[in-house]
Amino acid sequence: MKKYPIILITFLFVSLSSCLEITEQVRLRENGSGQFTFTVDMSEAEPLLNMVKGFSAEADPEQVSTDLETGMEGAYQRLQSVKGVHQPTLIRSDNGLLSGITFEYDNIEALNNAINVVHNNKPELKEAYFAWDGKQLHRLNTLKIENEIKEKTGNDLNGLDLTVNGKSIKEMMGSMVYRTEYTFDKPIRSISNSNATLSADKRKVTLERYLLDDTRKANSLENIIKL
Numbered sequence: 001m002k003k004y005p006i007i008l009i010t011f012l013f014v015s016l017s018s019c020l021e022i023t024e025q026v027r028l029r030e031n032g033s034g035q036f037t038f039t040v041d042m043s044e045a046e047p048l049l050n051m052v053k054g055f056s057a058e059a060d061p062e063q064v065s066t067d068l069e070t071g072m073e074g075a076y077q078r079l080q081s082v083k084g085v086h087q088p089t090l091i092r093s094d095n096g097l098l099s100g101i102t103f104e105y106d107n108i109e110a111l112n113n114a115i116n117v118v119h120n121n122k123p124e125l126k127e128a129y130f131a132w133d134g135k136q137l138h139r140l141n142t143l144k145i146e147n148e149i150k151e152k153t154g155n156d157l158n159g160l161d162l163t164v165n166g167k168s169i170k171e172m173m174g175s176m177v178y179r180t181e182y183t184f185d186k187p188i189r190s191i192s193n194s195n196a197t198l199s200a201d202k203r204k205v206t207l208e209r210y211l212l213d214d215t216r217k218a219n220s221l222e223n224i225i226k227l
Contacts, residue, residue, distance in 0.1 A: 084110025
C-alpha cells in the first residue's frame, strides 16, 4: 500500500458518521442587506480524534481546535477592511471543534467580496457566489473548498486500498457535507434545485451538498430562489 500523510488518514477518521459539517447561512432582507454565517463543525469527531491522536499531534482535538480558530481569526482580521461589511463576530464552541464567523452585509456585492475574503481568494481569482435582482436570489455553483479538497486528495484517493471499519476511503470522504440555509422576509414562490427543501412557512430553503460524493442528493449548489 502507498504511504499517505497522517493528516489525510486523520481526515478520513474525522469523515466517519458525517463528522465534518460546513454550513453557509444567509439571511436576506428585502433591501438586499442581510447577515452571513459560516461554520465548520467537527464536534462529533472528537471521540475519533482522541482515538487516532497517538499517531500524530495533528490528530489531537486541541490541535484541530487551534487550527480551526487560527483560520477563522485570519478571516476575521481580513474582513475588517471589506466595504459594506459590519459587525464581524467569531463563533466558537467550548471544545473548539465548532468554529465560524458571522457578519452583517449591506448588499450582495459586499457579500460576494466578503466570502472571497473569508476563503482567502487571491484578487485575480475572485469569484461570484450570489446574484440578487430584488426578486430572486441566485446561488451560483461556486464552492472553493470542494475544489481544494478534490485537488489535494483526488489523486491520492485513486486506487487507495485502505479501509476503516469496513468502509473505503471514498465512502468516508463522501460523508463530508456542505449545507446551505437561506432565510427571507417574504415567502418563497419557487426554487430551481429539486434537491432543496422548503420550511413549512416557505421562508427558508435548505440544501446539502456532499463534497466528494456526486451520487448523494444535490450534485450542485446552484439554486434560483424566487420571492
